[in-house]
């Protein structure tokens with residue numbers, strides 16, 4: 394497993410004073426000063442995604458990390474929204490989801506995350522769209538590709554907040570407000586979803 398593959402769910406907002414500024418794009422491997430294979434200092438930026446070691450020839454890439462989130466609806470047209478239990482953006486609204494594990498499909502990943510965070514046993518999900526994001530974690534920018542799915546829950550299904558989630562709420566779509574979601578890609582996705590379903 395690569396060094397970055399084990400990094401867990403974390404994020405930051407690109408908004409400052411209500412004005413979205415151009416993100417300062419750090420090289421994704423900026424904090425990697427030494428070759429992880431031989432320890433050489435001749436570990437230079439090779440291209441936008443990688444560093445190359447000029448002593449042992451090793452090239453290390455940081456590719457976007459696959460992540461998922463779900464729009465879960467019931468028959469009344471309510472959306473299951475969760476409240477974040479952890480930083481970043483603790484206390485803001487979110488959708489159930491998280492990083493895809495190695496050797497897992499995105500569909501398996503989102504179904505597992507839904508079960509871990511809400512207790513819901515979802516059998517089938519449909520892919521919608523994706524948004525890239527940058528999560529600041531451990532002093533490093535982690536680039537992600539967040540894939541969004543839609544699925545349906547039984548009205549009598551029991552929902553229990555757990556894991557990264559402090560609270561679960563069923564909210565009518567007309568009362569879902571984009572600005573209450575703390576993570577950038579989630580806000581973009583909720584905005585897109587509401588536009589398509591209003």
Ligand SMILES: [Zn+2]
Pocket residue numbers: 428429430431432433446447448449450451
């Ligand atoms: Zn090396």
